[in-house]
Amino acid sequence: MRSVSEFYNDLFSSTAVFSYRQDERIFRTRFKRIWFAVFLTLVCLTVLGSGAGVGANEYHYFIMNLILINLISATGLNLLVGFTGLLSLGHAAFMGVGAYTSALLITGFGVPFAFSVPAAGLLAALLGIIVGTPSLRIKGFYLMVATLAFQFVIDYVIIHWEGVTRGIRGIELPTPVFLGISLEKNRAYFIFLFLLALFLVWGAKNITRSKTGRAFVAIRDNDVSAEIIGISIFRYKLLSFGLASFYAGVAGALFAGLLRTAIPGDYTFLHSIIILAMVLVGGMGRLVGTVFGVIFITLVPVLLDQAVSHLAQVYDPNITIILGPVKELVFGGLIIVFIIFEPEGLVGIWIKIRDYFRIWPLPYIS
Amino acid sequence: MIDLIQAVGSGMLVGLVYSLLGLCIVLIYKASEAFNFAIGEFMVVGSFLFYILFFDLHLPFIIALPLGLAAAAGAGAIIQRLAIKPLIGRSPISMTIVTLGLAFFIRACLQLIFGSHSYSFFLELPDISIDTGELLFLSDPIWAGILALSAFGVVMFFLFRTRWGLAVRATSENQAKAMAFGINARMILLIVWAASSACIAIAGIMISNFGALSTMSSIVGLRAIPVVLIGGMDSIGGALIGGIIVGVCESMVGTYLEPLGLIGFKEVAPYILLLIVLLIRPYGLFGTVRIERV
Numbered sequence: 274m275r276s277v278s279e280f281y282n283d284l285f286s287s288t289a290v291f292s293y294r295q296d297e298r299i300f301r302t303r304f305k306r307i308w309f310a311v312f313l314t315l316v317c318l319t320v321l322g323s324g325a326g327v328g329a330n331e332y333h334y335f336i337m338n339l340i341l342i343n344l345i346s347a348t349g350l351n352l353l354v355g356f357t358g359l360l361s362l363g364h365a366a367f368m369g370v371g372a373y374t375s376a377l378l379i380t381g382f383g384v385p386f387a388f389s390v391p392a393a394g395l396l397a398a399l400l401g402i403i404v405g406t407p408s409l410r411i412k413g414f415y416l417m418v419a420t421l422a423f424q425f426v427i428d429y430v431i432i433h434w435e436g437v438t439r440g441i442r443g444i445e446l447p448t449p450v451f452l453g454i455s456l457e458k459n460r461a462y463f464i465f466l467f468l469l470a471l472f473l474v475w476g477a478k479n480i481t482r483s484k485t486g487r488a489f490v491a492i493r494d495n496d497v498s499a500e501i502i503g504i505s506i507f508r509y510k511l512l513s514f515g516l517a518s519f520y521a522g523v524a525g526a527l528f529a530g531l532l533r534t535a536i537p538g539d540y541t542f543l544h545s546i547i548i549l550a551m552v553l554v555g556g557m558g559r560l561v562g563t564v565f566g567v568i569f570i571t572l573v574p575v576l577l578d579q580a581v582s583h584l585a586q587v588y589d590p591n592i593t594i595i596l597g598p599v600k601e602l603v604f605g606g607l608i609i610v611f612i613i614f615e616p617e618g619l620v621g622i623w624i625k626i627r628d629y630f631r632i633w634p635l636p637y638i639s
Numbered sequence: 640m641i642d643l644i645q646a647v648g649s650g651m652l653v654g655l656v657y658s659l660l661g662l663c664i665v666l667i668y669k670a671s672e673a674f675n676f677a678i679g680e681f682m683v684v685g686s687f688l689f690y691i692l693f694f695d696l697h698l699p700f701i702i703a704l705p706l707g708l709a710a711a712a713g714a715g716a717i718i719q720r721l722a723i724k725p726l727i728g729r730s731p732i733s734m735t736i737v738t739l740g741l742a743f744f745i746r747a748c749l750q751l752i753f754g755s756h757s758y759s760f761f762l763e764l765p766d767i768s769i770d771t772g773e774l775l776f777l778s779d780p781i782w783a784g785i786l787a788l789s790a791f792g793v794v795m796f797f798l799f800r801t802r803w804g805l806a807v808r809a810t811s812e813n814q815a816k817a818m819a820f821g822i823n824a825r826m827i828l829l830i831v832w833a834a835s836s837a838c839i840a841i842a843g844i845m846i847s848n849f850g851a852l853s854t855m856s857s858i859v860g861l862r863a864i865p866v867v868l869i870g871g872m873d874s875i876g877g878a879l880i881g882g883i884i885v886g887v888c889e890s891m892v893g894t895y896l897e898p899l900g901l902i903g904f905k906e907v908a909p910y911i912l913l914l915i916v917l918l919i920r921p922y923g924l925f926g927t928v929r930i931e932r933v
Contacts (some may be wrong), residue, residue, distance in 0.1 A: 366877060407914075411920040414674045414735070418868050419917055422910035425861075429907040541862075546739055555735060582675050595751060602747035608740030613725045 298480045323460060334459035336575055341466040342528045344567045347551040348477045348560060349520025355557035357513040358493030359408060363424035364521050364548045367397045369540030371522030372529035376444040386449040386530060393526035394519040401518025407424045408510045424542055431537040443536030446529055462531060478560055482531055489513055547560060554611045556618025565619040574600050641773045644757060646894040647887055648776060659787040659842045660863035661870060661878035662794060663835035668872050669811035669830040673734035680745035680776035680858020682877045685711035685840020690758060708837040715836020716829050730922045749854045757851035761833040784853025785843035807831060869916050879915020886911045
């Protein structure tokens with residue numbers, strides 16, 4: 274039995290660590306490393322396969338692009354909400370700032386796409402730091418509503434500052450080009466987004482396992498104790514706001530690039546709540562959770578769309594008018610159900626399943 | 640000068656309705672430490688319940704109003720029982736997020752049941768409009784102000800002059816201690832949600848009476864959020880003052896700033912005011928100042 278247990282430990286659950294270095298690794302078990310390799314292989318196969326005309330088509334790539342953009346945005350929000358414990362209801366506003374910055378830079382000044390995206394992120398980060406400044410004095414609900422106020426102000430500015438943002442008509446963008454390669458096809462954009470998302474999530478992971486991330490968690494758990502052990506709360510809160518807004522700004526710029534247009538309707542209060550729901554449903558304070566939450570929350574409306582259009586074809590074409598309310602119903606219901614029954618989010622369910630299989634079929638050897 | 644009096648007066652009348660909405664948020668916040676973001680949807684639920692009783696079943700106003708309010712209270716109690724009660728003892732933030740989810744859930748249900756078109760809503764209350772030739776206050780806002788103020792008064796009477804109100808205040812002060820004194824805190828929470836749901840229904844009926852009722856009327860709920868924060872989250876008097884401030888601010892902006900080309904600035908002006916107030920007084924004008932450095 275001893276050898277079997279060692280075998281399992283080695284393969285799946287090397288939980289015993291002997292140094293801080295080991296403790297801080299990104300993939301702490303071989304199990305995780307294998308799954309990640311499998312995941313990367315699958316993505317490569319999908320891309321190669323559709324190059325040969327098998328598997329995913331342009332529509333599927335569009336959905337996957339949406340998922341990746343939401344992932345970038347939600348990862349930023351998770352740094353703020355899940356790790357630092359500051360609730361923000363204005364995340365979509367930062368995406369809007371990013372989208373419009375990028376759109377204006379590209380159409381007005383002829384800046385290449387590759388530079389407009391980080392520029393959008395930086396401007397959003399600057400605004401995020403300004404919005405985060407009141408967090409020195411206010412917290413909890415007051416901060417939540419301050420970010421909500423920011424959301425409404427940005428909404429107003431985007432719609433009514435017609436001279437710059439062209440109001441509700443929006444700004445049309447040319448096809449994004451990166452390093453001379455046209456990203457016109459959703460598949461090309463997907464490869465670009467995938468690498469970028471991988472890089473940004475890796476960055477977020479590195480932040481969370483470094484001194485900065487531990488400072489965030491300390492502030493979340495008890496800000497008074499955090500200050501006593503020498504963490505500059507104000508600096509780290511601002512840093513958290515800045516990071517979250519940077520991610521949102523980048524995501525907004527990428528979203529505008531995906532749709533080739535920046536319109537105010539994409540960055541409203543509803544979208545802030547949707548991104549917040551992605552973080553909550555996935556599991557707060559876990560980056561893996563955000564991945565699950567983003568995939569789940571992005572796919573649910575898509576699947577509902579398909580189900581309703583199928584029903585409309587089979588039974589009654591008028592059924593499509595209930596699509597909007599049903600989406601909101603499912604979305605609101607998901608938030609309620611997850612908060613009440615599974616506060617850990619999808620990642621909590623995933624951990625339960627994983628732990629079951631990690632020691633399967635010998636549940637008493639750990 | 641006439642413009643100013645007109646703007647301030649009509650702002651105050653609408654502001655009283657906002658005060659009532661603010662009071663409901665404050666009540667719930669004091670009792671269960673959760674911020675009710677679904678207030679707009681509660682409002683529409685109450686208005687539709689009243690609509691069914693008054694316009695569909697043609698009950699007289701005197702009967703329809705109490706019945707509608709009772710039905711709204713029942714709806715509030717059911718929502719509290721199903722969605723809020725399982726969260727007692729968890730962090731207030733999760734309760735708040737559940738109310739965000741409830742907002743979408745309830746709005747979607749209403750849209751599925753009532754559709755998204757507007758229903759005409761006209762109460763035919765006696766005409767008490769004030770018209771001096773220069774000043775004109777319409778009848779509907781005056782009725783709204785009167786009813787909102789009297790509902791405010793009833794709630795205050797309930798809170799400060801009755802035994803149950805005492806229990807509610809004790810529970811908001813300290814839930815554990817209240818339970819030690821034999822108060823059924825869960826019952827109190829249920830009562831608070833039901834009562835605030837009924838008050839929200841009054842505000843909803845009054846606001847629908849200004850124009851029409853539709854599922855999108857719930858947008859008004861978002862106007863109540865600055866009210867509470869300007870006044871202070873845990874202050875009942877603050878809700879009254881905050882509501883009037885927001886109402887006056889809106890109507891002043893509508894009279895003086897919007898003609899300058901800032902279309903729709905009315906909607907965001909309270910939020911900008913809120914940001915300014917929060918920067919100067921982080922706990923609102925009348926909120927309890929917690930001594931702590933963040």
